[in-house]
Amino acid sequence: MEQINQINIRPSVSILSALRHLNYKTWFALAEFVDNAIDSYLKNEKELKVVEGNDFKLIVKVNINPTDNKIIITDNAAGIHQKDFERALKTAEIPPINTGLSEFGMGMKSAACWFSDFWIVKSTALGETVKRTVTFDVKKIVFQKIENLDVSNDTAKETEHGTIIELQNVHNLPKRRAIGKIKEHLTSIYRDFIRQGVLQLYFNDEILIFDEPKILKAPFYKTPDAEPIYWRREIPENFEIREGLKVTKGFVAILETIEAGKSGLAIFRRGRVILGSADEGFKPYEIFGQAGSFKDKRIFGELHIEGFQVSHTKDGFKNDDDMQTFVELVADFLDESPSLLKQAEGYRVRPNNNDYKKSATETVRETVETAKKTLPNPVKQIIAEEKEPEKPEQELSPINQENSSYETFEIKFNNADWLIDVELSWDTNLTNWIEIGDKFTKKYIEENPKLYRNVRRIGIRLALRHPFCEKFASTDKTRIAPLLRLAVAIGLSEVIARESGVNNSSFFRNIINKLLTEALSE
Numbered sequence: 001m002e003q004i005n006q007i008n009i010r011p012s013v014s015i016l017s018a019l020r021h022l023n024y025k026t027w028f029a030l031a032e033f034v035d036n037a038i039d040s041y042l043k044n045e046k047e048l049k050v051v052e053g054n055d056f057k058l059i060v061k062v063n064i065n066p067t068d069n070k071i072i073i074t075d076n077a078a079g080i081h082q083k084d085f086e087r088a089l090k091t092a093e094i095p096p097i098n099t100g101l102s103e104f105g106m107g108m109k110s111a112a113c114w115f116s117d118f119w120i121v122k123s124t125a126l127g128e129t130v131k132r133t134v135t136f137d138v139k140k141i142v143f144q145k146i147e148n149l150d151v152s153n154d155t156a157k158e159t160e161h162g163t164i165i166e167l168q169n170v171h172n173l174p175k176r177r178a179i180g181k182i183k184e185h186l187t188s189i190y191r192d193f194i195r196q197g198v199l200q201l202y203f204n205d206e207i208l209i210f211d212e213p214k215i216l217k218a219p220f221y222k223t224p225d226a227e228p229i230y231w232r233r234e235i236p237e238n239f240e241i242r243e244g245l246k247v248t249k250g251f252v253a254i255l256e257t258i259e260a261g262k263s264g265l266a267i268f269r270r271g272r273v274i275l276g277s278a279d280e281g282f283k284p285y286e287i288f289g290q291a292g293s294f295k296d297k298r299i300f301g302e303l304h305i306e307g308f309q310v311s312h313t314k315d316g317f318k319n320d321d322d323m324q325t326f327v328e329l330v331a332d333f334l335d336e337s338p339s340l341l342k343q344a345e346g347y348r349v350r351p352n353n354n355d356y357k358k359s360a361t362e363t364v365r366e367t368v369e370t371a372k373k374t375l376p377n378p379v380k381q382i383i384a385e386e387k388e389p390e391k392p393e394q395e396l397s398p399i400n401q402e403n404s405s406y407e408t409f410e411i412k413f414n415n416a417d418w419l420i421d422v423e424l425s426w427d428t429n430l431t432n433w434i435e436i437g438d439k440f441t442k443k444y445i446e447e448n449p450k451l452y453r454n455v456r457r458i459g460i461r462l463a464l465r466h467p468f469c470e471k472f473a474s475t476d477k478t479r480i481a482p483l484l485r486l487a488v489a490i491g492l493s494e495v496i497a498r499e500s501g502v503n504n505s506s507f508f509r510n511i512i513n514k515l516l517t518e519a520l521s522e
Contacts, residue, residue, distance in 0.1 A: 003130060003153040004085055024114050026174050027185035027277070028315045030073070032107035033165055034060050034186070034201065035272070037075035038193060040163075044078035047126055051159070061202040062186070064174060071115060071167040079125035079161045080132070085151075089121065089134060108165070113138060116167040126161040130154070181278070183208060184261075188277040192268065192302075213300055214256040220338045221346040233340050235303060235333070241326045245307040252287075252301030252334055254344050263297055264288075267317075268304040275317065286331040287341065298344045303330070351475045353403065356426035356464055359475040360405040364424050366477075367484050368407040396423075396437040396459045403427040404461075416456055422488060423461040424480070430463040432513040434487045436494055436506065460491035468516040 041048065041058040049056050060075045080088050089109070112119045117138040124131045133152040140146065174182055183203050191210040193199035201208045219226040232253040239247040255262055264281010266273045276282035281300065289295045305326070308317050317323055334340045406423035438457050462484050463469065473479035490509055497505040 004082060004132060004151045022110055022114050024111065024172075025185075025315065026172065026178065027182050027189065029111040029114050029172075030062055030071075030182070030186060031189055031272070032111035033062070033073040033075075034190060034199075036108050037077045037163070038190075038199060038272075040075070040077035040079070041198070044126055048078060048161070051126065051161075057200050058198060059200045059202070061205070063204055064179070066173060066176075069168070069170050069173055071170055071173070073165045073167075074162065076162040079128075079163055080121075080123040081125040082128060082130075085123075085132060089149075112136070112165065112167060115172050116170050118168045120166045120168070121163065122166075123163040124156045124160045127158075129156050129158055131156040131160070179204070184278040185280075188266065189273040191266075191273070192271050213253075213259070213262050216254040216256045216298075216343075216347070218347060221343055221348070229338060229343075231340060231343060233334060235330070239329075239333075241305075241307075241322065241329060245322055245326070246305070247326070247330070248304045248306050250301065250303035252299060252303075252330070252340060254340065254347070255298050255300055257349065258294075258297045263300050265300070266302045268302060269306070269308060269310060271304075274310055274315065284327040284331075286327050287334065289345065293345065294347075295341060295344045298347075299340075348470055348474055350470075353426060355475040356403075357405060359477045359480060360424035360426065360464060363477040363480045363484060364405050364407050364422055367481060367488065368409050368422055370485075372409045372411070396435055396461055397430075399425055399427040399429065418456045418458065420492075421457075421459040422484070423459060424464055424484065425461055426464045428465050430461075430465065431517065433463055433466045433468055433516045434490060434509060434513060435459075435461040435463075436491045436509060458491065458495050460488055462487040466516070 037058060037060045058075065058077055061073070063072045063074075064070075065072070108121075113136075118136070119138075120133065120135050122131060122133045131154045133154070134149055136149070141149075183206070186201060186203060187194070187208040187210050190199055190201055190208075194201060194208065194210055195212075216231045217228045218231070219228050232251050235247050235250040235252070237249055241247070250268075252265070261279035262281075264283050265276050265287070267275040267282055283291075283296060287295070288299060308322060308326075310317055331341070335342070404423055404425040404427065406421050408419055408421050411418050411420065437459050464473070464475075464480070469480070469483060473483055490512065494505045494509055
């Protein structure tokens with residue numbers, strides 16, 4: 001096999017030092033090396049399986065060594081053949097076949113220079129018995145304007161093939177806290193190759209496996225008694241955007257349960273994710289609505305597109321107008337009956353009692369702590385003088401106490417002691433959103449006559465199973481807390497009004513309950 005003693009690297013000499021300043025994210029820079037390995041494997045798959053057998057798998061390993069400040073990437077692909085060696089190590093030298101993942105002639109060189117000023121490439125090509133090694137000392141190359149690099153040639157076994165890239169003195173070495181995120185993104189970017197069994201990708205000797213999200217199976221939210229629907233909408237094959245642009249395959253679905261970092265679209269090109277990897281899912285407004293909405297948290301999907309042009313760092317697309325057209329057409333398709341978009345926004349998971357108990361207990365405790373500190377002075381100022389009290393409310397309707405969580409706190413205003421019960425209930429028999437009355441039963445008071453002889457009592461109950469709460473809060477305590485505070489404000493306002501001589505002070509609350517039950521829960 002003919003040896004190569006030198007390679008010419010023009011015109012890269014003048015731009016090698018500038019590559020360090022590219023706007024890479026670590027996972028996209030590492031992805032350049034994985035792309036090259038996959039491209040080599042796919043272009044030589046038949047020959048590799050002739051030598052290694054039909055069970056042969058592409059293995060790519062990324063190892064970060066913080067002690068020595070190194071990153072080493074190894075693969076068992078077909079290596080860099082003699083005829084391609086010089087071109088492969090020139091910057092911006094486009095390969096003769098650029099329909100795969102190696103298309104710009106920039107990836108490996110730009111990523112290596114982004115990480116390091118000193119890097120080494122060792123490669124043994126399939127069918128060749130020479131291991132070739134080239135060292136890039138970027139500072140020396142640029143300073144001395146070196147255009148030809150020496151190549152070291154060593155004998156290799158006929159069964160050897162693959163490439164090793166060693167990045168030394170790395171100036172963008174990932175920190176420990178970033179390692180988890182890098183693994184998530186690499187797994188997400190190459191999920192399709194991983195799930196097809198084409199690629200085994202390792203990071204620090206840990207194999208990366210993509211965790212497939214679970215998809216919702218439930219009736220359309222407006223017809224809860226209908227047959228359940230599996231909420232995964234397949235995109236028609238070769239879904240045309242315009243001439244030359246299309247979605248070749250894909251799906252959009254609804255997550256079974258909301259899980260941070262799982263929502264968003266992943267946009268694939270040539271088998272790997274370009275836009276929307278891991279927790280950075282692509283979320284156009286036309287599909288996902290406002291940030292924080294249920295659509296935003298629930299919708300996810302994978303769309304493989306063809307004809308779109310990517311940036312040379314392969315982390316985005318060039319034509320915003322084409323992407324906008326693409327998004328609008330997909331959104332229209334997803335809104336066809338039964339609308340996946342409407343289901344994602346309107347569907348509510350029915351939590352079990354344990355979920356309600358946990359959220360209710362935490363929320364009512366936090367609300368009571370706030371109320372004890374902030375309520376006495378405003379209430380005292382509102383009640384100007386003692387009035388003859390209106391006939392007291394009847395006791396709150398009896399419910400199963402196991403389906404409630406409540407706290408009692410005491411405040412003093414208008415020369416009287418008050419005991420206030422704030423209660424959250426998930427009892428399904430409650431029909432009113434808010435109830436006001438005596439929380440303490442007569443028997444309880446009779447058993448403690450001295451303690452409660454001169455104490456005024458009020459119970460404020462909020463029904464979590466009411467349609468209004470189920471739609472807008474469910475078991476999310478950050479959503480329940482403001483509703484509970486509003487209920488406390490309504491309850492105390494009613495009592496203060498009664499204490500101030502207002503007749504029929506419960507009228508306002510009764511209207512609220514009626515409106516929230518019949519008109520404002522949709």
